[in-house]
Amino acid sequence: MQEVLDTITVPVYAAALGALWIIEGLMPAFEGWREARGQRARHLLLAAINGGVGAAMALAVAGVIVVCERSGFGLLRWMPVHPAFSFVIAFLVLDLTQYAMHIAAHKMPLLWRLHSVHHNATRMEATAAMRFHTIEVCFTCLAPIPVIALFGFNLPQVLLYHLVLMPVAMFHHADLRMPPALDRWIRWVIVTPRMHWIHHSRWQPETDSNYSAVLSIWDRLFGTMRSRRHAESVDFGLDGFTDEDTETLRGWFLSPFGERKAGLGEKPPSHLLVPDEPEADASAAERDAARHAAPASATMRG
Ligand SMILES: [Zn+2]
Numbered sequence: 160m161q162e163v164l165d166t167i168t169v170p171v172y173a174a175a176l177g178a179l180w181i182i183e184g185l186m187p188a189f190e191g192w193r194e195a196r197g198q199r200a201r202h203l204l205l206a207a208i209n210g211g212v213g214a215a216m217a218l219a220v221a222g223v224i225v226v227c228e229r230s231g232f233g234l235l236r237w238m239p240v241h242p243a244f245s246f247v248i249a250f251l252v253l254d255l256t257q258y259a260m261h262i263a264a265h266k267m268p269l270l271w272r273l274h275s276v277h278h279n280a281t282r283m284e285a286t287a288a289m290r291f292h293t294i295e296v297c298f299t300c301l302a303p304i305p306v307i308a309l310f311g312f313n314l315p316q317v318l319l320y321h322l323v324l325m326p327v328a329m330f331h332h333a334d335l336r337m338p339p340a341l342d343r344w345i346r347w348v349i350v351t352p353r354m355h356w357i358h359h360s361r362w363q364p365e366t367d368s369n370y371s372a373v374l375s376i377w378d379r380l381f382g383t384m385r386s387r388r389h390a391e392s393v394d395f396g397l398d399g400f401t402d403e404d405t406e407t408l409r410g411w412f413l414s415p416f417g418e419r420k421a422g423l424g425e426k427p428p429s430h431l432l433v434p435d436e437p438e439a440d441a442s443a444a445e446r447d448a449a450r451h452a453a454p455a456s457a458t459m460r461g
Contacts, residue, residue, distance in 0.1 A: 175326035202286035216300035233311010249316035353390035
């Protein structure tokens with residue numbers, strides 16, 4: 160199975176990207192999709208660099224998995240779990256780990272500096288899913304190692320999760336004019352464009368919401384889900400960055416290390432915050448009240 164997953168991963172990524180490009184071209188949600196070719200090319204170049212670095216990091220992950228296998232270490236090896244069920248457990252645990260790492264990337268100042276490269280994109284489209292600082296890629300590859308070791312996940316389980324993760328990430332970053340009702344239905348299972356666009360809002364309460372990577376259940380479960388009726392009106396990006404920071408490879412690599420005084424976005428007009436999921440918005444309103452009561456933001460901007 161490992162050989163199959165190894166063989167099909169890159170073709171599946173390419174097919175998902177190709178399909179999304181076709182759909183984005185036919186029904187873009189935002190203006191200027193065709194004009195954004197330059198950004199897409201730069202995102203792909205960054206993805207190639209990160210892919211090489213990520214492959215080296217994957218060797219470290221694979222090494223830990225082999226050591227655990229040889230020593231019989233890991234919860235799934237100590238408990239009588241059906242092989243199929245162990246795949247489900249692995250998928251859920253790895254997706255929850257991804258959710259936790261994403262929150263850490265927003266709440267820990269050093270990680271936020273790196274993660275801001277992903278968030279200072281001023282337009283959403285499928286390749287934005289590949290826009291990460293190379294050092295953050297190293298972190299996201301290596302940070303799950305203790306979890307993988309503790310549970311004793313094998314290589315096929317980890318590969319299968321990543322086979323699903325990337326296409327879903329490209330989908331929820333996509334510039335896709337999908338009917339809101341369809342988006343809402345799909346959102347019950349996986350993260351959708353309208354859900355993730357909100358995460359890319361310039362306004363911090365929205366930036367610090369909707370952290371899930373594949374399954375949307377984590378945001379529902381932990382109260383970080385946020386919605387707005389007109390998700391396509393979100394103002395993407397972060398304040399305090401120059402065009403060079405946000406549009407060039409050099410800017411993506413260097414901007415985390417400069418001096419930044421990025422301000423928080425202004426609160427959008429209240430009619431844009433009308434929820435399409437009353438329960439989710441009620442909990443978001445409570446969190447906002449708590450956040451505004453705090454003397455200082457827990458999240459450093461840039
Ligand atoms: Zn984020």
